[in-house]
Amino acid sequence: MSTKAKEILTLALIVVFCLVFYIRKVSGGEGIIFSPLVSWLVIAAMIISLLWVLVLTIKGRLISRRVVFVYVGIALALPLFMPFSQKIPISPEVQALYDSVKTLKPGSKVLISFDYDPPSAPELQPMAESFIRLCFERDLKVIIMGLWPQGPQQANMALEKVLSDDKMKAKNLKYGEDYVNLGFQTGNEFVIQRMGTSFESMFPTDYRGTSYDSLPLVRNVKNFSNIEYSFNLSAGFPGSVEWVQIAVDRYGVQLGLGNTAVQAPQMYTYLNAGQVTGILGGMNGGAEFESLCHYKGKATKYMLSQSFSHMIVIAFIIIGNVAYFLSGRKSALKKK
């Protein structure tokens, strides 16, 4: 079978797989969950096939990158249907962020900056939802803004999800009094700098066009000194670095961070220096936070896929290194 034919066959299988699940969902059927036996059989099949790949590599037959793609696809997709739950260990930085929010008194104003767009949403949206949920549960007032154009739109989606919960409906939360979305403002770090003296000058209206003065929640918020806590969800520039350098260093804002896994390592320097109260790093950070909030959101659901994909990457690094050492340390794989 030619490579092209194999690619078409794989694509066809994926399309059929997706269609089956879509039709089941549309027809009102329950979501498909593998039984534990099937799940273990799938895991065993993956381990055996990986060992087979290792044997092939030792024999000198190297696999192509397409095979790696298929393995990653399987490792990401199939765990979504497995019934296993994992105990999520809580890291100190996530615990610290949770504790800092817990110390806030009811009625305290929390500023959340949504500085990301849809590509980073799988990592940051679960954090946004669980953080907003925690704020509402603790009767904190939420002020939303964005330094990225799509940020406030993502905030609306998070709000919609949180407010659809029965517990939240019972609280009868009102826009303008309990939460407000100020929208996007261009100007990157200069927006933060200007907010240090006047919020209103940067956000004369909210995202709906309502004037700042007519919003009871923010009417008396002049600058950062009227905000008790800030949380920044960031996927790059402008984002967490700018919030630390201006809002924290210059105006003494108490700041917590939610970052993509790529960006999080840079933020540990600020955490260790005491400039931020805590960090939620990547989907794992989101899952840890959900665990602390006793809420099973998307981050928790996706952790099994994350575990499998990490294991697959590690397995292929080992296989790649076996090939490298067996081939007399020549980079034979580059040709593949």
Add this chain to the structure above:
Amino acid sequence: MRREIPLIITGVVGVGFLIQYFIPHAPFSYMSDWFSDWFSIVGACAIVLGALNLLKISAQKAIKRKKDWVYSLVIIASFLLIVIVGLLEGKDFRVAGTNFDWLYNYMYIPLSATMFAILAFFVASASYRAFRARNFEATLLLVAAFFVMLGRVPVGDVISNFMPEGWRLSNLASWVMNYPQSAGQRAIMIGIGLGIVSTSLRVILGIERSHIGGGK
């Protein structure tokens, strides 16, 4: 004078900004607010300018039938579609249930998420082909990556469950992130910071003139 005036403006504004950062009181604080407001205004204009520029370049490419000109047509069509729908919706275009919201939820989000998701496949493939224990430093990086990748997911603690509390893979990953990684990041950040200071001083003093088009 065409070169001197921009240099003088750059120098004066640069020094002004330095002063207002360290002396946040009147009259310097007014200057900071004034510049911040103007930066937002210029930024807003730049967004429009950038969008129109993208449209112009794409149109030129499509008209001249340059390589991959079909993609330029897709850009123009997508641009016009989202702008027209947004304008027709009025000021509430972002509210849930609007056509703009539909386009955002069911076209923009899946397309951009797909582009980003492809990264997972390339990272795995690149790790397989290029992540080698070539020497001591590379081996150290490889071992650290193993610990962090395993320690950052719950399965890491399942594997190292036999270890005493505080010595499991999640603890090891936290240690790597908080100490060696943090130290490396600090070195990079301090280096970048010093680079920014020296470059800024060169610009303020007029030694670096590339931003006004020419000279060293």
